[in-house]
Amino acid sequence: MEENHLFPVFFKLQRLHVLVVGGGNIGLEKTNAMLENCPQATITVVALDFLPELEALTHQYPNITLVQKSFSCGDLLGKDLVIAATNIKEFNYYVWEKAKGSRVLINVADTPDLCDFYLGSIVRKGNLKIAISTNGKSPTIAKRLKQVLQEAIPDSIDEILHKLSAIRDRLAGDFASKVKQLNNITDVLVQTDKDKS
Template sequence: MAKSRFPEIQGGGSLILAWQVRGKRVLVVGGGEVAAGRIYNVLNADAKVTVISPREGLNEEVAYRVEQKQVDLVDRKFEPSDLDNVDMVLTAVDDPEASTQIYKLCKERKLPANIADVPPECDFYFGSVHRDGPLQIMVSTNGNGPKLANIVRRQIATNLPDNIGAAIQKVGTLRRRLRKVAPDPDEGPKRMQWMSKVCESWPLEDLCDMNDRDMEQLLGFYQPGKVPTLDQLRLHEQPGIVGFDGAFGWW
């Protein structure tokens, strides 16, 4: 049988997505070390977090989040009514039976839930995440080996350029300004193609060094579909230098 030109289906994986929870109401049941990690992750995603835990059970980090009013604390054990008006539930308590009961209640209400350290009772997993500004890279072992995911994530991070996060921020700014220059939805494919040219032809150092004036100059080359280098853009601005056209010729 001839080998297919399409990728083989492996199965057994997860659909890894960037879940937008900004402004969503996330309930965290528990206040220990694992809960602290969950809280940190969802706060980084700008969620509104409520923690259900007796105050005496809070670890140092969770207590700090409460003190700084980064999260709301309900000082008691979980009650079913806590699931009213929430969008996501995370549990991190040392009580398997109670955790299972919470998961079942979440399923009845169709609430996405993650039950710490119980993969079969998780609608989603937390991976090991590397963060550099807007850049996020997640490594998941689909619940098989969280520690190994952390090792793999560190290995990936050590091979990334130090300035990758700053470069991505500049690209994001350029992309937003391009949408203002060419707002027509029909321009979408051309915008994507031109931004791809910029990312492929400019080194990270130049992307980081690009300022507002450089962006304004560069956007002038969008319509002809050209991408000059940063040096070419700046050379054009120097006194006594002849002009520079969109085809990279001199006039």
């Protein structure tokens, strides 16, 4: 049976430069997803035409640059990640070939086999962020799980995180000792009713 062998990471997009190829609905969706998670993200969007909503984002986010031209290999220079976000599969494949040749990580919209990484569904509660992946099998299930978790996790979780961070800073001992102490403190978060009785 197939397993999900993805290794989850969280990129600090404010330290990276992302290239989005495509100025239509897919490009807008991917750009919005990045900005919702990191408003300081540096994003260059290359396309022949841009949706008005993409153009409007440049007024709200100064780190977005729209370049009105056809994609070329030179657009990959200095980029850390690429998202091929057009609805033309052959063109997306061309972008993928050039990105792989330049050793730049790439996500090709709606083509899991050509993706080095996915933009998963994200649950956000303050400083807590949970990424959900179905290994490209069902983005719909990922979105449904996002809804469930968003409702199930209390809004007070951010306050708990701040308090635990302060406690961690005050703990004495080596790393293993601190982990053990924090596990004891947070044990109440995972206790079931059976454990409590």
